Amino acid sequence: MNNTNKWLIVILAILLCQQVMAQNNQTQNNQGTITLSFIPNVAGKPLVLNDSSYTNPFDEIYQISKFRFYVSQVSAKDKQRSQKEKNSYHLIDAADPASLQFSFSLKPGKYNSIDFLLGVDSVRNFSGAQTGELDPVKNMFWTWNSGYVMLKLEGRSTASTALNNRIEYHIGGYSGAFNTIKKIHLDANFEIVAGKSVSLPIKTDINTLWQGAHDIRIAASPVCAIPCALAMQIADNYSKMFSIIK
């Protein structure tokens, strides 16, 4: 009888474990979802690739053919805690509507900010071959000087003195004097309810690239494709491109 009791306890323990595991799964189901959607525009004008013309603050006219940037290490915060998205790497590409938004789950409760890195966190820049959003076939990894291009803007401008009036900004550099990774903090008051989804549209104004902390004129700097002081200045400017649409 004693022996039997022992075995019963073992079986009960196993069943209990099973119960706890099932509950864990249920906890995940008890979460809500946040969806961040980026809305690229130029000073309020919707972004249309290869078509619309835009004017920067220095009255330089330009068109855009490519606009991409990395968002990584996304988290939602309230006063006490921070919840991170797992495996948080997103390539936002204006040419690919599906890439403009992504979702992740959060515990129910009130939050007051969204935080992320504009760019790829430094570690992934020197940790060898990556895959998924960070796959070098996405053409966002420099082959001549290891590291990710954090933001890419290409197009044309009559103000450009470069070949075929092109403008080309490949902004990268992950360490030392030329670190272009930007911490983005967006105040956002929202509440997550279990099983429900909340959407945060984020206006993404490309025209911030030219003015802010530094004046960047196309006539003077139509191209920037290496980690350098100019890249740092451009990154300073575009780090202000996000605002949550209320």
Added chain:
Amino acid sequence: MRKISILVLFVGLVWMAGFFMSAGKHEGPWKPTYLSFNIPAGWPKPPKDIFISNRLTEEGFQLGKKLFYDGRLSKDGNFACATCHQQYAAFANYDHDFSHGFNNAFTKRNAPPLFNLAWMPLLHWDGAINHLEVQPLGPITSTIEMAEQIDSVLFKLKKDSAYRRMFKAAFGDATINSQRLLKAIAQFTGTIISAGSKYDKVQRGEASFTPSEQNGYQLFKTKCSGCHPEPLFTDYSFRNNGLSVNKLLNDSGRMRITRDNKDSLKFKVPSLRNVAISFPYMHDGRFFSLGEVIDHYRTGIVTAQPSLDSLLKKRIPLTNMEKNNLIFFLHTLTDSTLTHNPRFAVH
């Protein structure tokens, strides 16, 4: 009661068996042959373990070797990694200052030998590449080298059933992607170790230097080891060794990467292992013999360059006899166990 408890026990066991089987279900029958990375006796550990996220297997190594020797990694099929990295030259490009690339282009720097790369913190003459795995992206996509795009390479490999089989053997399923391609090549290039030269045999007490070699070794220790310390025969630092600037190339070296004037004309100190068979020398392959190299250090250094290495300000005085003995010693660094090893050779 006893019968009931036995029944409960049985049910429990069946449940547990099911649990463990489902946990193992995704592993499949994949059983690669794991390899260990062996550090030669007396050598330091590599600065970082590049195989910690790329576990070495025989299957991964063999796949990497096939890729290394495959011209399909280039646009026109003519240029494999091995085209410019030949085993008989310790994986340098024998007798070429610059290498030939796509459409009769010349490269802009001398192809370095490949061995002991697991110890090399930064790759390329200017340290541009920060991890062995991502190095092949440079030559594969360079328009003057292999001139190909990574997704085109993957497209070609996916059509080849031999590759589908080998990727599956190396990684557990037949998915072919850039990460696996690069990790496999790193398993090949990262395990090419050169530690079997006469010098190494002397260190292990299995051979002895001739008097000239011994004299050259003593000279090496006092005159050269400041930048080329044993046992790797380099400290992997970037230094300006006082070469005159080639006006056609205007290669600023490390400064191209750091944008720092202090790094102007600095290049990575190369290992002296296999130096006798990996000529020509320097980042632009300007010297074809060891004698020319030593003459540069004796009398050729341009001392007016602000970034000239402090160890070379007075050049390196050596008599003709010392020069010859030094060359005798440098020949003891040739590793025929590397150049003749069938493990690294194309089948």
